[in-house]
Amino acid sequence: MMLLFLMCIENVEDRTKLEEIYVKYHRTMYFIALDILRDPHSAQDAVQTAILKVVKYLDRINDIDCNKTKHLIVTIIKSTSIDLYRQKKKETNLHSDLVDEITDFQASNIEDLVIKTSEVHELLRKLIEINSDYADILTLKFYHDFNDKEIAQLLNISHENARVRLFRAKAALKKIIGSERSKDLEYKGMCENEGSY
Amino acid sequence: MKVHIEEEDKLLSGLYYQIGKQYAEHISKELEDMDEAVNQLDYPEGLNAWFQEFLQENEKKEQNVRRRKQLNGFSRRAAIFLIVIISGFALTTLSVEAFRLRLFNFVTEIKDQYTKIEFRENNGPKEERTGLDLENTLFPGYMPMDYTLTESQEFGTMRIMHFSNNEGEVIEIAQSPIGTSFQVDTENAVTSEVEINNGKGILIVKGNVRTLIWTIDQTALYIIGEINEAEIIKIAENVTFKDKN
The missing domain is CATH 3.30.200.100 (MucB/RseB, C-terminal domain)
Known part of the structure; x- marks a missing residue:
């Protein structure tokens, strides 16, 4: 832990920002860490490590209370806690990320991928059902605008793992879109058939 | 294949952004839902103390x-070149441009940006x-x-x-x-x-x-x-x- 003390917050504004973040999220962070680690001491370690990680992303945080910041804080404490859990249990398969079943992705027809904004919510729900990590990584990449290397650091995974997870997240989403389109076509076909009777 | 995927990515970048945006909203809603449980949790005082110490250290x-x-x-930005010698020397105060201190016998030349002082026997x-x-x-x-x-x-x-x-x-x-x-x-x-x-x-x-x-x-x-x-x-x-x- 002492090594982490070497990190330096460069100015008063950043220190104030970090303090505001801590005041707003410290309980939530501890709650999430405790939920994952099931041990108060480990949860404390996770919160400390996560706070120190937050320092690195202070320049990306403009509004302490916005959804973007909430997602970032939750992602940091979750990934930190999971990493700590892995270290303590020496388990490597807590996440099913690299052994999941989505390997049969085939490129879809572009026309099939055009969707309406109103459908996004349903797509997201299904994506979370498959694996919420996919939603996380898409959010980090396309909403927060992190690059693959930054995502890897934030999630405590290798650069290659980040790249693979991102690929799989996109593939999963396209697959969902594809299946939604199939249903639409089936439904449309049924309606047309009904009309012909 | 690669070109096709890149085209898809470009086409879908708006969707990915919307997915991210809505997922962040979803997380925010989850946090609101857990508010009560979070507030009931005993928070370790040691963490508060650690954080304060961390801020002070920084x-x-x-x-x-x-x-x-x-x-x-x-x-x-400037220099005093200090060459020290033994005590017991003569002192003469010079002009604005230079003066001497008797004990160390150091000569100070005041220049535009620095003062050069030499300590001489x-x-x-x-x-x-x-x-x-x-x-x-x-x-x-x-x-x-x-x-x-x-x-x-x-x-x-x-x-x-x-x-x-x-x-x-x-x-x-x-x-x-x-x-x-x-x-x-x-x-x-x-x-x-x-x-x-x-x-x-x-x-x-x-x-x-x-x-x-x-x-x-x-x-x-x-x-x-x-x-x-x-x-x-x-x-x-x-x-x-x-x-x-």
């Missing part, structure tokens, strides 16, 4: 860095000395309240000690054997002669920063810091030497 570091930069800048050329060592290390017998030793460095024959207080203010004390030189800014500074334990020293004041240069036997010393004149003289008068070993 504040100190920031102040130290700022002071160091200030002092370094002070040192860089009477009746002879500047002595060239090599292989000087610092058998004894300086020991400040007095230091203003709250200042503690935070860093000690050696550059060649020069030894520099940094003392810091809780506010991150730094006092730098350096010792160097006769014959070496070190630099201090004197641009737009006020320079005067002061008495240190019945000896003479040069006090350079620039803004809030004071630099005091004096000698003890075969050792030249300086102190730099944002401290008042009485304090800087008191520190100098209480400097002693201890065997390095």
Whole structure:
């Protein structure tokens, strides 16, 4: 832990920002860490490590209370806690990320991928059902605008793992879109058939 | 295949963004839902204490860095070339461009951006000395309240000690054997002669920063810091030497 003390917050504004973040999220962070680690001491370690990680992303945080910041804080404490859990249990398969079943992705027809904004919510729900990590990584990449290397650091995974997870997240989403389109076509076909009777 | 995927990515980038945006909203909603449970949780006080300590540590570091930069800048911009010789010399105060202090016999040439001071022996050329060592290390017998030793460095024959207080203010004390030189800014500074334990020293004041240069036997010393004149003289008068070993 002492090594982490070497990190330096460069100015008063950043220190104030970090303090505001801590005041707003410290309980939530501890709650999430405790939920994952099931041990108060480990949860404390996770919160400390996560706070120190937050320092690195202070320049990306403009509004302490916005959804973007909430997602970032939750992602940091979750990934930190999971990493700590892995270290303590020496388990490597807590996440099913690299052994999941989505390997049969085939490129879809572009026309099939055009969707309406109103459908996004349903797509997201299904994506979370498959694996919420996919939603996380898409959010980090396309909403927060992190690059693959930054995502890897934030999630405590290798650069290659980040790249693979991102690929799989996109593939999963396209697959969902594809299946939604199939249903639409089936439904449309049924309606047309009904009309012909 | 690769081109196809890239095209898809471009086409879907708006969707990915919307997915991210809605997922962040989803997380925000989840946090709201867990609010009650979070507030009921016993939060370890140790974490609050740790965080406060962490902030204070960073504040100190920031102040130290700022002071160091200030002092370094002070040192860089100009120079006093200090070549120290033995005491008992003649003194003649010269013009605005130059003056001499009798005890050390150092000649100060005030230039646009720096002051060059040479310590010379009477009746002879500047002595060239090599292989000087610092058998004894300086020991400040007095230091203003709250200042503690935070860093000690050696550059060649020069030894520099940094003392810091809780506010991150730094006092730098350096010792160097006769014959070496070190630099201090004197641009737009006020320079005067002061008495240190019945000896003479040069006090350079620039803004809030004071630099005091004096000698003890075969050792030249300086102190730099944002401290008042009485304090800087008191520190100098209480400097002693201890065997390095």
